[in-house]
Amino acid sequence: MSKLYVARNPRVAARSLDGEMMIMSGRDSTLFTLNKTATILWQAADGATSLDEIVKLRICSEFDVEPAEALQDAENLARELASREILEVSEEPIPHRNPAGASR
Amino acid sequence: MSGLLVELHAKALAKNVPFSVQIDLTYRCNERCVHCYLDHNDHGEMTTDEIKRVLAEMADAGVFVMTFSGGEIFLRKDFFEILEYARYELHFCVKLKTNAIMIREQEAARLREIGVESIQISIYSHRPEVHDAITLVSGSLKRSIAAAKFLKSQGLRVIFANVLMVHNMRDYRDVRALAEELGIECTIDPTVTPMMDGDRSVLALGVGNQGLHEVFRDQNLVGNVDEFCAIPDPADEDSLFALPCSAGHTSCYVSPYGDVYPCVQFPLPTGNVRKQRFIDIWRDSDKMKEVRAIRLKDLTTCTSCSHVGSCSRCPGLAYMEGNMRGPSSQDCEKSFARTGVPSANMLAKKRNAANLVQIRTMPSPAGAPAGALA
Numbered sequence: 001m002s003k004l005y006v007a008r009n010p011r012v013a014a015r016s017l018d019g020e021m022m023i024m025s026g027r028d029s030t031l032f033t034l035n036k037t038a039t040i041l042w043q044a045a046d047g048a049t050s051l052d053e054i055v056k057l058r059i060c061s062e063f064d065v066e067p068a069e070a071l072q073d074a075e076n077l078a079r080e081l082a083s084r085e086i087l088e089v090s091e092e093p094i095p096h097r098n099p100a101g102a103s104r
Numbered sequence: 105m106s107g108l109l110v111e112l113h114a115k116a117l118a119k120n121v122p123f124s125v126q127i128d129l130t131y132r133c134n135e136r137c138v139h140c141y142l143d144h145n146d147h148g149e150m151t152t153d154e155i156k157r158v159l160a161e162m163a164d165a166g167v168f169v170m171t172f173s174g175g176e177i178f179l180r181k182d183f184f185e186i187l188e189y190a191r192y193e194l195h196f197c198v199k200l201k202t203n204a205i206m207i208r209e210q211e212a213a214r215l216r217e218i219g220v221e222s223i224q225i226s227i228y229s230h231r232p233e234v235h236d237a238i239t240l241v242s243g244s245l246k247r248s249i250a251a252a253k254f255l256k257s258q259g260l261r262v263i264f265a266n267v268l269m270v271h272n273m274r275d276y277r278d279v280r281a282l283a284e285e286l287g288i289e290c291t292i293d294p295t296v297t298p299m300m301d302g303d304r305s306v307l308a309l310g311v312g313n314q315g316l317h318e319v320f321r322d323q324n325l326v327g328n329v330d331e332f333c334a335i336p337d338p339a340d341e342d343s344l345f346a347l348p349c350s351a352g353h354t355s356c357y358v359s360p361y362g363d364v365y366p367c368v369q370f371p372l373p374t375g376n377v378r379k380q381r382f383i384d385i386w387r388d389s390d391k392m393k394e395v396r397a398i399r400l401k402d403l404t405t406c407t408s409c410s411h412v413g414s415c416s417r418c419p420g421l422a423y424m425e426g427n428m429r430g431p432s433s434q435d436c437e438k439s440f441a442r443t444g445v446p447s448a449n450m451l452a453k454k455r456n457a458a459n460l461v462q463i464r465t466m467p468s469p470a471g472a473p474a475g476a477l478a
Contacts, residue, residue: 013197015168
């Protein structure tokens with residue numbers, strides 16, 4: 001399986017409220033909240049770290065889950081967030097367009 | 105408000121998080137609206153660096169929705185620098201309030217690129233002679249409408265804000281029609297706000313009871329008129345523990361000079377971000393805590409008013425009238441125009457006025473009938 005890279009879409013608005021990430025779509029102002037796993041993925045999505053590294057370093061260390069299963073779930077989640085224009089997904093590293101890094 | 109937004113507001117309230125803030129970037133303006141409550145002279149606006157620092161503090165405090173307003177925001181030469189910082193670096197959901205007359209194709213495209221949630225434009229009438237007579241700038245309606253079209257062509261969300269006054273009372277239906285034709289949302293507000301220095305003379309521009317009565321019976325605005333204008337049910341015990349509004353609870357306002365108020369319409373100084381960290385003002389200001397402690401049961405006159413559970417009472421307008429726990433006469437007038445039932449405040453004023461008038465029969469000169477003036 002080829003590596004996947006994920007990056008936060010700079011057009012969304014985002015803020016953590018008591019550990020829960022609020023996201024407003026830049027496309028149609030739809031408001032979302034991300035669960036804990038999705039929040040970890042969002043915060044780690046710097047465009048340079050591959051999804052399998054994110055899963056290994058950030059998700060498997062946090063949850064008691066098999067790495068292969070976690071990677072599959074993370075990929076599904078990343079693609080779903082990409083379909084809502086919250087994340088960008090690519091098989092190549094994604095150039096840095098968001099200088100501040102993860103949302104506060 | 106969507107269910108999720110209500111949920112997030114409730115969470116922000118429970119955690120004492122300022123969910124939304126309005127910053128007026130400047131009080132300078134290129135229009136001179138007859139009803140405006142601001143002093144347009146620059147008394148020392150925050151610099152670009154100061155604003156960026158304050159924005160970063162606000163992001164750290166948890167602020168999600170950031171409204172940039174004024175004055176006219178596009179008069180600041182660093183406006184786009186501030187906006188880019190707020191969006192790209194701090195990821196705020198940004199809303200703009202503007203007269204839009206400085207927005208052309210290029211600015212509209214840049215706003216689209218940076219990403220803003222909405223742009224609210226003040227439109228007073230569909231007729232230039234009425235709109236321009238309110239802004240006191242010839243050609244302003246034409247330029248604002250052109251800007252609205254540029255913004256719409258970029259796919260941005262545009263909202264017309266139509267403040268109703270005696271000048272434009274007859275035009276709101278046509279403003280709404282114009283908005284609909286352009287695919288733009290439209291809000292109608294019959295509230296004229298006193299000047300921030302307390303001068304209430306501008307209130308004479310309001311539509312008055314007759315105007316409110318008419319507006320509140322327009323089903324295109326209020327939906328079910330019978331329901332909207334129904335005599336209110338008595339407030340139950342729970343509603344007396346309700347919060348008056350979000351001011352100071354999940355939202356606040358910052359002036360171009362760094363003063364923090366509970367709301368733009370509630371000029372109670374609670375601190376200044378040039379001297380203190382934003383979060384320290386938000387959490388620890390005695391004034392902010394005082395505002396936060398007020399429940400409907402604590403209001404002086406309103407607690408006994410039949411409208412208490414349904415009134416739009418603005419604590420800021422009440423503060424400007426002299427008592428943040430007191431009634432807001434403008435909202436009393438709205439409740440009366442809506443239902444025909446005078447508020448407790450109106451009845452008390454009537455009693456007090458009656459007590460001031462003392463009519464005594466003059467002793468009549470001999471032969472003249474009692475009470476004759478001649």
